[in-house]
Amino acid sequence: MTAYDPLRAAKGLRGAAAGVLVLEGIAVLFVPRGIAQTEEGLGGGRLALLLALSLVLILASGVQRRERGLLIGTALQVPLLLTGLMNSVMWFVGGAFVLIWLYLLQVRKELVGSRFGPVEEPRPSDADGGGATTT
Template sequence: MTAPDPVRAGRALGGAAAGILVLEGLATLFVPRGIAQDGDGLAGGELAYLLTLAVVLVLAGGIQRRERGVLIGTALQIPLLLTGLLNSVMWFVAGAFVLIWLYLLQIRKELLGSPFGAPRAAVPDDGDGGAATTP
């Protein structure tokens, strides 16, 4: 099944992907608070990793209109999941975000034909099963 208007569906799915990445960035900013409650403290490298990841996730949300935006967002799911090494609760939070991202990729595949490809304009149908000829 493909969307009747793949370009419009691609824009809508890009907006959803951008929203998910921004929410992931915000959730990453809560990790230092969780680590502070453990009593172990937060090392400078851990804080730099978390802040950098949060900024990169938000910036990746801004490039979801570009052709490689979804691919970059997919690659960022791995470092997000690895925040579980810093705080065990993040295994569940990041895991939920990864599952949402995988669901988004599945919907992109169903509506656009490819989870990573750019949406293509629908070819008009002239009713006989073939593509319409242009005058």
């Protein structure tokens, strides 16, 4: 099943992907608070790593309109999930975001025809007003 207008569907899904990445970036900003209360505490290296990941996630949301935006967003799901090594709650939060991301890719595949590939323009047919060409 593909969407009636794949270009429009792809644009909407890019917006959803950008929104998910922004939410992921905000969620990563809550991790330092949880780490600070542990025995190990929050060191400068951990804080810098988390702030950098949050910034990269938020910046990646702006790249979603580009062709490689989904690839970049998909690659960033790995470090998001690995924040669970710093705070065990992030295994669940990161896992939930990864599942949402995978669902978004699946919906894109169903509506557009591919998860990461370029969007093909619909061919005109009798159903959408384009006349059939005869030779």
